[in-house]
Amino acid sequence: MVDGLLDRANVDAVLNDLDEYAVEEALRIVEAHGGNEEGGPNTVTVISMGPERATEAVRKALSMGANAAVLVSDPALAGADAVVTASVLSQLISQGSYDIVICGTESTDARMSVVPAMISEKLEWAQLTFASKVEVDVAAQKASITRTTEAGVDEMSAQWPVVISVVEKINEPRYPSFKGIMAAKKKTIDVVGLATLGTVPTSSWSTVIDSAPRPARAAGVVITDDGSASQKFVDFLVEKKLI
Amino acid sequence: MSNVVILADFVGGVASKSTVEIATAGAGIGEVTALVLAPVGQGAQYANSITQGPIAKIIVVESNDFALHGVAAVADVVSQVINEIKPGVVLFVSHAFGKEVAGRVAMKTGSGIITDAVDISPDGTTTQLVFGGSTTVHSKVTSELSIITVRPNTIAANFVEVNPTQEVKSFEVSPSAKKATTTSSLPPVKGGRPELTEANIVVSGGRGTNGDFSVVEAFADSLGAAVGASRAATDAGWYPHSHQVGQTGKTVSPALYVACGISGAIQHRAGMQTSKLIAVINKDPEAPLFELADFGVVGDLFTVLAGATEGIQARKA
Ligand SMILES: Cc1cc2nc3c(=O)[nH]c(=O)nc-3n(C[C@H](O)[C@H](O)[C@H](O)COP(=O)(O)OP(=O)(O)OC[C@H]3O[C@@H](n4cnc5c(N)ncnc54)[C@H](O)[C@@H]3O)c2cc1C
Numbered sequence: 344m345v346d347g348l349l350d351r352a353n354v355d356a357v358l359n360d361l362d363e364y365a366v367e368e369a370l371r372i373v374e375a376h377g378g379n380e381e382g383g384p385n386t387v388t389v390i391s392m393g394p395e396r397a398t399e400a401v402r403k404a405l406s407m408g409a410n411a412a413v414l415v416s417d418p419a420l421a422g423a424d425a426v427v428t429a430s431v432l433s434q435l436i437s438q439g440s441y442d443i444v445i446c447g448t449e450s451t452d453a454r455m456s457v458v459p460a461m462i463s464e465k466l467e468w469a470q471l472t473f474a475s476k477v478e479v480d481v482a483a484q485k486a487s488i489t490r491t492t493e494a495g496v497d498e499m500s501a502q503w504p505v506v507i508s509v510v511e512k513i514n515e516p517r518y519p520s521f522k523g524i525m526a527a528k529k530k531t532i533d534v535v536g537l538a539t540l541g542t543v544p545t546s547s548w549s550t551v552i553d554s555a556p557r558p559a560r561a562a563g564v565v566i567t568d569d570g571s572a573s574q575k576f577v578d579f580l581v582e583k584k585l586i
Numbered sequence: 587m588s589n590v591v592i593l594a595d596f597v598g599g600v601a602s603k604s605t606v607e608i609a610t611a612g613a614g615i616g617e618v619t620a621l622v623l624a625p626v627g628q629g630a631q632y633a634n635s636i637t638q639g640p641i642a643k644i645i646v647v648e649s650n651d652f653a654l655h656g657v658a659a660v661a662d663v664v665s666q667v668i669n670e671i672k673p674g675v676v677l678f679v680s681h682a683f684g685k686e687v688a689g690r691v692a693m694k695t696g697s698g699i700i701t702d703a704v705d706i707s708p709d710g711t712t713t714q715l716v717f718g719g720s721t722t723v724h725s726k727v728t729s730e731l732s733i734i735t736v737r738p739n740t741i742a743a744n745f746v747e748v749n750p751t752q753e754v755k756s757f758e759v760s761p762s763a764k765k766a767t768t769t770s771s772l773p774p775v776k777g778g779r780p781e782l783t784e785a786n787i788v789v790s791g792g793r794g795t796n797g798d799f800s801v802v803e804a805f806a807d808s809l810g811a812a813v814g815a816s817r818a819a820t821d822a823g824w825y826p827h828s829h830q831v832g833q834t835g836k837t838v839s840p841a842l843y844v845a846c847g848i849s850g851a852i853q854h855r856a857g858m859q860t861s862k863l864i865a866v867i868n869k870d871p872e873a874p875l876f877e878l879a880d881f882g883v884v885g886d887l888f889t890v891l892a893g894a895t896e897g898i899q900a901r902k903a
């Protein structure tokens with residue numbers, strides 16, 4: 344079994360919080376199935392797309408225990424939207440031999456929650472997203488998840504290859520150990536440009552017209568309770584026509 | 587004017603308020619066709635529950651594959667409908683399911699996608715709030731077809747009564763969209779309270795409740811409000827995770843958000859900052875959430891809420 348795993352570097356080039364859960368889950372799956380030996384059959388590969396400085400974020404995943412890392416970095420990808428991101432990552436994944444791709448459910452910067460579904464669509468792999476629990480049956484080459492969203496709780500399963508995304512309550516990500524940090528320094532991060540990926544779309548189909556800080560909220564009233572706060576709160580609700 | 591398709595949203599087989607909201611957003615751009623995807627034999631019942639919102643026409647497709655294969659199956663049929671009727675804009679509700687379907691449809695049709703719009707102008711320019719609601723962004727899809735997801739509770743819904751024409755169409759879900767299978771499905775545990783993301787008022791409790799949500803619930807009930815919680819409270823097991831408000835929970839923007847014993851971490855703010863009014867009760871005057879408060883009380887949440895609940899009940903009596 345080979346695990347491919349995605350993570351994304353945000354503006355500060357720190358590992359996206361939510362992707363630590365993905366790294367952790369990938370490590371747990373591989374460890375539970377006797378793997379994670381250097382060069383062994385069960386490995387976790389970190390895949391990311393971002394500027395060169397994203398290597399720091401990728402290194403964090405390596406120090407947690409991931410075996411290998413590939414970072415797609417290319418000036419042509421600056422400002423890539425979700426379609427481009429998912430296309431590039433899909434292309435990279437299809438060039439490897441992965442069975443399971445694990446993502447976070449959303450990136451802390453973009454917060455779109457669409458990339459995993461889009462990768463699944465592009466690769467025509469099964470989509471098992473918003474997982475609060477993942478089980479892998481190596482013999483049957485099957486993955487099962489508990490999908491937890493506002494719409495309820497579903498049990499879903501599929502044959503490999505699959506794209507999984509995990510929600511934050513799935514596990515407690517480990518802190519890199521000193522040994523892990525030292526080992527990560529020796530691991531190489533394979534930084535590739537678009538040229539190695541063949542043809543992938545690089546022009547985004549959505550553009551930002553402008554952005555501006557929102558006007559600050561008008562200052563409100565803050566009172567200290569002297570026994571009359573409850574009544575003043577009720578008065579506030581009445582004044583605002585909420586009761 | 588381009589034609590607009592909306593993927594109608596249902597809760598328990600009945601069209602939700604979000605359906606009216608995305609129809610309203612769509613009607614500003616062009617004529618709205620609602621796509622109703624229902625289990626076999628229930629298409630008419632689903633479609634007939636659409637009685638409000640500026641919707642000109644309904645297309646019904648029935649298949650049990652929607653429930654069985656989830657997002658992928660729905661996206662597959664939505665894309666087939668798009669290929670047939672060629673709308674200029676397709677709108678979805680910005681919840682987990684709607685966003686994932688939208689993402690797959692964008693990929694399948696080679697179109698641009700914008701998520702979490704809080705407003706759409708007639709030319710298709712969207713407004714989004716990013717970085718926890720602190721920044722306003724205007725964006726536009728530049729491909730022929732625009733895929734946009736609209737955040738619940740942000741568009742003033744037009745509840746006009748309608749009786750749209752209905753047309754039943756048949757489409758087969760492609761084999762590639764049937765790779766994941768749902769083996770069991772439970773709806774969210776529902777109390778008698780309104781849905782968190784649809785409620786007009788949300789009352790949330792945090793670590794300050796010390797595990798006792800009874801005063802928070804009683805106050806919420808006196809206002810007909812939904813109950814939310816900070817992650818500190820859900821992680822401690824005091825309240826179900828499905829009620830968590832924030833970056834990794836739900837995003838709410840009710841008319842009033844009441845935060846009780848919640849300090850105001852950035853991750854919590856990300857889920858409630860766009861509320862129209864914010865009330866904060868915290869015993870620490872330095873609690874950062876006071877910065878957002880329209881009405882704040884420095885005091886004990888148990889005392890303040892109990893008194894306010896009494897006051898509200900007295901007014902009603
Ligand atoms: C990746 C990530 C994602 C996260 N996602 C979320 C999320 O989605 N939602 C979320 O909420 N948090 C989230 N967090 C956690 C967030 O950072 C905070 O830890 C959390 O919001 C704190 O919850 P709290 O305000 O209830 O607790 P605290 O910060 O401990 O605040 C408790 C407050 O209660 C007050 N208090 C105590 N007793 C009383 C009393 N009797 N009366 C009145 N006030 C009282 C205290 O003065 C204090 O201000 C996330 C964190 C991370 C790292």
Ligand SMILES: Nc1ncnc2c1ncn2[C@@H]1O[C@H](COP(=O)(O)O)[C@@H](O)[C@H]1O
Pocket residue numbers: 349350351352359361362365390391392393425428432445446447448449450451453454455456457458459
């Ligand atoms: N540039 C990227 N590189 C690697 N993984 C990514 C990238 N963008 C998104 N992802 C993955 O997709 C998930 C959802 O991202 P998003 O759809 O942007 O919210 C993230 O948690 C990552 O696991």
